[in-house]
Each structure stands twice: as structure tokens, then as C-alpha cells.
Amino acid sequence: MGNRNFFVEPKDVETMTFDWGSFKVTCSPEVNGASGFSAGIVEMLPGGGHDRHNHPGAEEIIYVLAGEGEQMVEDEDGNPIVSTVTAGCTIYVPESRYHYTVNTGKDPMRVFVVYSPAGSERELRKLPDCRIVPAEQSPAR
Structure with missing residues (x-):
């Protein structure tokens, strides 16, 4: 990949929106050629979150922002x-x-997630409530 995108702002990538919140993948093979992992910012609305699930074959790090x-x-x-x-x-x-993960607060909960290897983020696109908002229409957060 000749033109690697080393610096990615949330506004530069599409947003996956769900009933519970949103996910912006800011590092992945598709975004900037990362090969060993993927990462992004998840925002969960108050009361929202991810149901019990797993990522077969992948580890995950979640950092609460x-x-x-x-x-x-x-x-x-x-x-x-x-x-x-x-x-x-x-x-x-x-x-x-x-x-x-469930947001138990009254404000949005923001987390930075890392998957290794990359790929778990692609599975979210298959969920029935997933809607894709192109980068040019996505909010900056």
C-alpha cells in the first residue's frame, strides 16, 4: 500500500450505527493497511451496549475513554x-x-477497541440493525 493513511480522524471514516450506538473503525486493513490488528471508537448510548458475544480466534482490548x-x-x-x-x-x-459491555451512566460511553487479528469489526456489518453512514455524512466524534 503506497499511500498509507498513518493519521486517521474519526470524520475520515464511515460510521456503523446501531440501536445502541455507533462504531468508527479508524485502523484496519481497509482503512490504512494494518495487518495484525484493527481498532476504532465505539460510542454507546445511555442504557445501550453489546449483548453477550465473542470473537472467534481474536483477542480484544477495550479502553474506556x-x-x-x-x-x-x-x-x-x-x-x-x-x-x-x-x-x-x-x-x-x-x-x-x-x-x-453496557453503558450504565446517563451520558454516552466511549471506548477504544483493538482486535487482534483484524476482522471482528467486519462481523458487525452483518447485524440486522447495522446502518452504514459514509464518511462525508458521519459526525466527527
Whole structure:
């Protein structure tokens, strides 16, 4: 990829919108040629979040930028470990492990997510409530 996009602003990429919030993928093979991981910014509306799910074959890091929520990650025996998370918290989700995130606050909850390897972000496009907003129509956040 000759013209790598090393610097990506949220306004430069499409937005996947859902009933619970939105996701902007700012680093991926498609966005800038990243080969080992993908990353982006997720915003969850108050009361919104991700249902229990997993990413087969991928690890995930979730870093809470703003807001507060409830985070669950299953341990190696499948037991749910639940914690309140706030800005500054890093959550590690091991490969293929079930987890969920819910915004329990009254303001939007923003998180930065990283998937390794890349690809889990593509699965979100298949969800029935996913709507794609092109970059030129996307809000900057």
C-alpha cells in the first residue's frame, strides 16, 4: 500500500450505527493497511451496549475513554466476571471469550477497541440493525 493513511480522524471514516450506538473503525486493513490488528471508537448510548458475544480466534482490548458501564468477561471456565468500569480502565478479552459491555451512566460511553487479528469489526456489518453512514455524512466524534 503506497499511500498509507498513518493519521486517521474519526470524520475520515464511515460510521456503523446501531440501536445502541455507533462504531468508527479508524485502523484496519481497509482503512490504512494494518495487518495484525484493527481498532476504532465505539460510542454507546445511555442504557445501550453489546449483548453477550465473542470473537472467534481474536483477542480484544477495550479502553474506556469516557462514561461508565458494566463489563463482563467470562473466565477460562465460562464463569462471568462482572465489573463496573469507568474512564481510564483497560479491559482484556482473551481469544474467543464471551463478554458484554453496557453503558450504565446517563451520558454516552466511549471506548477504544483493538482486535487482534483484524476482522471482528467486519462481523458487525452483518447485524440486522447495522446502518452504514459514509464518511462525508458521519459526525466527527
